[in-house]
Amino acid sequence: MEVSKLTDKDLNLGVDIAGVHLNNPVMEASGTFGSGMEYSEYVDLNRLGAVVTKGVANVPWPGNPTPRIAETYGGMINAIGLQNPGLDTFCNRDIPFLKQYDTKIIVNVCGKTEEDYIDAVEKLGEQPVDLLEINISCPNVKEGGIAFGQVPAMAEKITAAVKKVAKQPVIMKLSPNVTDIAEMARAVEAGGADAVSLINTLTGMKIDVNRRTFAVANKTGGLSGPAIRPVAVRMVYQVANAVNLPIIGMGGITCAEDALEFIMVGATGVAVGTANFNDPMTTVKVVDGIRDYMIRNGVKDIHELIGCVK
Amino acid sequence: MSYRENVEITRTACLADGVYEMWLKTEKMAKEAKPGQFISVYSNDGSRLLPRPISICRIDGNKLRIVYRVAGKGTEEFSKMEAGQRLDIQGPLGNGYELEKILSDVAGKTGKKVDRAVLFGGGIGVPPMLELAKQLHDAKTCDVEAVLGYRDNQLFLKSEFDEFGHVTVATEDGSIGTKGNVLDAVKTCKITGDVIFACGPTPMLRAIKAYAEENSIEAYISLEEKMACGIGACLACVCKTTHKDEHSQVNNARVCKEGPVFNAKEVEI
Ligand SMILES: Cc1cc2nc3c(=O)[nH]c(=O)nc-3n(C[C@H](O)[C@H](O)[C@H](O)COP(=O)(O)OP(=O)(O)OC[C@H]3O[C@@H](n4cnc5c(N)ncnc54)[C@H](O)[C@@H]3O)c2cc1C
Numbered sequence: 321m322e323v324s325k326l327t328d329k330d331l332n333l334g335v336d337i338a339g340v341h342l343n344n345p346v347m348e349a350s351g352t353f354g355s356g357m358e359y360s361e362y363v364d365l366n367r368l369g370a371v372v373t374k375g376v377a378n379v380p381w382p383g384n385p386t387p388r389i390a391e392t393y394g395g396m397i398n399a400i401g402l403q404n405p406g407l408d409t410f411c412n413r414d415i416p417f418l419k420q421y422d423t424k425i426i427v428n429v430c431g432k433t434e435e436d437y438i439d440a441v442e443k444l445g446e447q448p449v450d451l452l453e454i455n456i457s458c459p460n461v462k463e464g465g466i467a468f469g470q471v472p473a474m475a476e477k478i479t480a481a482v483k484k485v486a487k488q489p490v491i492m493k494l495s496p497n498v499t500d501i502a503e504m505a506r507a508v509e510a511g512g513a514d515a516v517s518l519i520n521t522l523t524g525m526k527i528d529v530n531r532r533t534f535a536v537a538n539k540t541g542g543l544s545g546p547a548i549r550p551v552a553v554r555m556v557y558q559v560a561n562a563v564n565l566p567i568i569g570m571g572g573i574t575c576a577e578d579a580l581e582f583i584m585v586g587a588t589g590v591a592v593g594t595a596n597f598n599d600p601m602t603t604v605k606v607v608d609g610i611r612d613y614m615i616r617n618g619v620k621d622i623h624e625l626i627g628c629v630k
Numbered sequence: 631m632s633y634r635e636n637v638e639i640t641r642t643a644c645l646a647d648g649v650y651e652m653w654l655k656t657e658k659m660a661k662e663a664k665p666g667q668f669i670s671v672y673s674n675d676g677s678r679l680l681p682r683p684i685s686i687c688r689i690d691g692n693k694l695r696i697v698y699r700v701a702g703k704g705t706e707e708f709s710k711m712e713a714g715q716r717l718d719i720q721g722p723l724g725n726g727y728e729l730e731k732i733l734s735d736v737a738g739k740t741g742k743k744v745d746r747a748v749l750f751g752g753g754i755g756v757p758p759m760l761e762l763a764k765q766l767h768d769a770k771t772c773d774v775e776a777v778l779g780y781r782d783n784q785l786f787l788k789s790e791f792d793e794f795g796h797v798t799v800a801t802e803d804g805s806i807g808t809k810g811n812v813l814d815a816v817k818t819c820k821i822t823g824d825v826i827f828a829c830g831p832t833p834m835l836r837a838i839k840a841y842a843e844e845n846s847i848e849a850y851i852s853l854e855e856k857m858a859c860g861i862g863a864c865l866a867c868v869c870k871t872t873h874k875d876e877h878s879q880v881n882n883a884r885v886c887k888e889g890p891v892f893n894a895k896e897v898e899i
Pocket residue numbers: 390391668680681682683684685686697698699700701702703704705706754757758853854855856857890
């Protein structure tokens with residue numbers, strides 16, 4: 321067999337998402353990494369394509385009662401309840417911290433009403449951030465608490481409302497708790513989304529049989545981790561075939577091979593979530609592993625791999 | 631600073647029914663560790679992703695000692711490991727006891743130097759008190775009074791506490807010492823002090839918080855909560871605080887970062 325003669329400097333790992341250039345396709349998933357401050361003791365943030373921050377709202381949210389998490393086989397359930405310090409603290413503390421690094425900043429935004437989202441997105445317009453990621457798995461309090469991301473018309477409407485005021489390109493983060501993920505992707509595309517990311521967590525439940533109650537205080541929570549990866553890969557594949565938007569794929573990525581599955585079915589970017597809890601260095605290991613794969617297989621440009629499995 | 635290390639287990643032993651100890655040879659961690667801090671211990675089984683937070687029981691040169699009770703699959707896996715095997719750990723994590731600061735803060739608040747520290751350990755809350763007892767003893771600035779609560783006559787670590795101060799024991803079954811919990815021992819033996827340090831089950835900590843408030847004694851308690859990141863990023867492990875927390879901007883502090891040691895007055899449990 322012919323051995324590839326590629327070296328590191330022959331490779332192109334850079335990708336564009338909605339006109340924003342990332343040095344490599346690897347980022348971490350919102351909510352698993354804070355704003356990177358704590359993880360920066362373990363990870364050189366300069367090595368990430370982007371840092372995606374924990375969901376932030378226009379005002380502070382206290383989140384859910386504890387226990388907020390439970391371990392499950394090959395995964396976990398979380399019901400943090402989107403606790404966040406509010407945009408003012410976030411803009412004064414977290415954005416200046418991230419600006420010290422040579423990486424892109426993706427701010428994940430949550431809200432309970434359309435007005436909440438618009439308020440937050442407007443305020444972020446004046447901030448030096450690169451992309452916005454809109455978490456539409458939040459319950460819409462004005463529509464009986466059903467998540468914005470569960471009804472196509474509601475998803476399209478919130479996308480259009482956000483796009484109208486956004487100064488940065490908008491990534492709509494899709495919920496997997498729907499009948500047809502392709503339909504949701506088409507809805508946000510119609511609303512004007514610049515990119516999509518998926519999947520958010522799958523709603524699950526765990527019972528603590530010793531305490532004879534729910535393992536997380538919120539009763540239900542979001543399932544994440546390797547256990548959900550096949551579902552996530554399938555959904556990214558479906559969305560890649562349904563819309564003409566760049567995709568950030570996530571759900572159970574623990575290593576380069578996992579990330580490559582997402583890339584090969586059409587993801588331009590990949591995000592590592594729960595795996596950070598098992599090994600805080602996972603993101604950089606994924607970057608290095610993708611590079612090794614490319615050298616081993618004589619792949620010069622990451623674009624040769626994006627969507628190569630039809 | 632905290633670190634991720636793949637460490638060698640240098641010694642293991644069973645100390646009581648279901649209670650085990652492990653000595654770990656670290657590169658950097660032990661040198662920076664403080665009493666009251668903890669480490670995240672990772673399973674070698676890929677189906678269990680989350681770390682098991684375990685308190686530091688003793689610090690000896692580059693070695694850390696942990697003592698834990700088998701409570702489920704993860705701790706069961708650890709209990710079967712032997713000297714020579716390796717584990718991934720992360721730490722030292724959490725605030726731990728900043729002893730000099732705490733003692734001078736308490737003296738400032740009460741207008742009186744701390745002459746006697748009372749250490750409460752209940753059940754698997756006993757081990758984290760051992761390094762604290764040692765450091766207080768070595769500092770020679772105050773007397774150490776340890777009140778240790780056990781289920782029965784298996785008094786794990788008790789003889790080691792004897793080296794560092796006066797020890798009072800309570801057992802749930804009454805087989806040794808006062809029958810009942812650590813507060814029963816305090817009442818029967820009329821133990822008093824200028825500062826309280828406590829680790830144990832939540833009902834015990836709640837009672838100690840109330841006792842400390844009634845008697846105007848400053849108390850520092852170690853809280854437990856389920857953790858995912860263990861380093862302050864995921865907000866899984868919060869506890870309710872009486873003040874607005876600076877990091878969160880709400881009345882929630884992170885047990886893994888601002889804690890696990892809190893001034894009892896500042897948390898609601
Ligand atoms: C700061 C801190 C210090 C601790 N120090 C010690 C110690 O020194 N010795 C000791 O024996 N135990 C200690 N514990 C409790 C210890 O973490 C749990 O007993 C252990 O995680 C149980 O794991 P398991 O896999 O055996 O149980 P499982 O029930 O199978 O664990 C399932 C999941 O729940 C988590 N979990 C279960 N019980 C607890 C708990 N009480 N607290 C936090 N997470 C839990 C586990 O980490 C795991 O993610 C401490 C907990 C905290 C938060």
